[in-house]
Amino acid sequence: MTSYSESQRLLAEASSCLAGGVASSLRAAMKPVPLYAASASGSRIRDVDGNEYIDYLLAYGPSVLGHAHPGLIERIHRAMQHGITFGLQHEGELALAKRLTEILPCADQVAFSGSGTEAVMLALRLARAYTGKRRIVRFHGHYHGWSDGIFTSFPSADMRVSGAVGGAADTILPGTAGQSESSLEDIILLPWNDEQAIESLLRDSHADIAAVITEPVMCNSGCIAPKPGYLEKLRELTAELGVVLIFDEVITGFRLALGGAQQRFGITPDLMTMGKALGGGIALSAVGGKRDIMKLIEDGTVSHLGTLNGSGVAMAAGLATIDELERNDGEALARMERLADSLTGGLRTLLEQHGIQGVVNGIGPVFHFMFVPLAEVTDFDAFSKRDSARYATFAELMLQEGVLVRPSGLWYVSAAHTEQDIAATLAAADRVLARLA
Structure with missing residues (x-):
């Protein structure tokens, strides 16, 4: 035993x-x-x-x-010898940003943070600021981090279990006690892989909807693949109706292809979030997206904060991970x-x-x-x-x-x-x- x-x-x-x-x-x-x-x-x-x-x-x-991994450890150790984090810019930050904009189809620019939850928070703020709208569409069974504004009940063997499954009209239950009672008022929850449900909602309510956020594959709840044509329909509808399409690639990024699910499926979102595999085990996440959305950080419209964003160790880990996955x-x-x-x-x-x-x-x-x-x-x-x-x-x-x-x-x-x-x-x-x- x-x-x-x-x-x-x-x-x-x-x-x-x-x-x-x-x-x-x-x-x-x-x-x-x-x-x-x-x-x-x-x-x-x-x-x-x-x-x-x-x-x-x-x-x-x-x-x-x-x-x-020896290559990853060596690169991290070398970076640490020059200082772990500076609170200043450094060449590693520039090098990883360049690599990501070369690899990721949707990324004209990127912004770094420390966790998938933070990346999603930034992506949603960018979408709201860019469109001037407030509501966010997400889907049953998808997971986008545990911040108050997106964390809904998530029935799973190792997460909180609560609430019934249903359509947009159902009460949206928080993922944990202690969430603000009003935190999910801007969320619309729909069944995934249902073209009729998303088209009906967007055509009726697109004037209030800033973004649709989706895992391109429903990894957290069954590794369910998109039905043929579903991601294409999401892209078509959101582009037509002025809604930002966000791919949450925290799991699929650097796994389904070096350029993520968007490369594998040939669907380019407006924004993407990435994390987990990006740092190879070091805390690192990022948002990538179209220049006209990402420039809202540059002009100060959207604040992007974080003491450890772009640390030397994290940038070295990201570069090493990409190098190893690109090799041969x-x-x-x-x-x-x-x-x-x-x-x-x-x-x-x-x-x-x-x-x-x-x-x-x-x-x-x-x-x-x-x-x-x-x-x-x-x-x-x-x-x-x-x-x-x-x-x-x-x-x-x-x-x-x-x-x-x-x-x-x-x-x-x-x-x-x-x-x-x-x-x-x-x-x-x-x-x-x-x-x-």
Whole structure:
């Protein structure tokens, strides 16, 4: 039996001085106990009890190169020797901004911040200032950070569960206690992948709507791909009716392609947010967009603040991550996708062999594994029918087998994973699914 006694001891000690015993509420959902890490390298992470795991959590997404990547570490160390942060401009800031405007289809200019939540806040302010309108359209099951003005209830195995799913007329429930009662008054919540719903709303109400914000793939709730023509319709409608289209590429950026989902699908939004993989594990996010929108920062119309924005360490991490993903014509991204395809295909085969109903949705090196009594999951209503408790049990049993996965069902494959990792993971999943069956 795997021992987690030291993690349990440290959690008990932390609970006396650290609220909730963990630094992020997401981590509290891990069973049998939120793990304490000791070290990590490549695709492996080790806990304080000496257990080693193949890691598909990847720090909830940022570790796209794997842990302690030598090239990334070397670049960060070199940058730190010149000073960690200056409160002044430096050449690294300029270098990363140039690279991003070359890579990202929609980015004439970029602005740096520290988290995906901050990037979304800035993008929404830019959209409102640019259009002179206030309302924002977002979609059920999408996640855009936890700021008061966008964080709605999000039923998931490792986030707060509240509220019913429905259309724009339903009451929009906050994602947490303590949000301002008026914080979501400007939000319109719609079902995603429904062309009729978005077209009807925009044609009726575009005079009040500043922006539509969307994950180009619904990664946070089932890795659901856009239906053929859906993103094209969003782009067509928003352009016609004077509404800013924002792609939240915090997950899809630097995963589905170096230029993100917009490159992969050939759809260019007005603004995009990016984070997670951009910094390779260092806190870094950005907004990129059209020059006529981004210039609102330059002329002072929109304030963009942040003490650590553009720090030397973060810029070095971003440049190193891009260099590694670009190397040999994007070999790392192609390998990640091949490994993910092998892993998702193997999981589907195992579900069938064990007679368990489930769905594995994936695109690129990110996928969602769920137990659900359906042949496919193509919308949020279907995703909401999954057996999240059964999957949490699966995740706990996989931990005992030496595989770390997120209790919600969202998996990431990194540039450090190998064919041997995939084979070992499928062997572990075979044993676990036999127990669940």
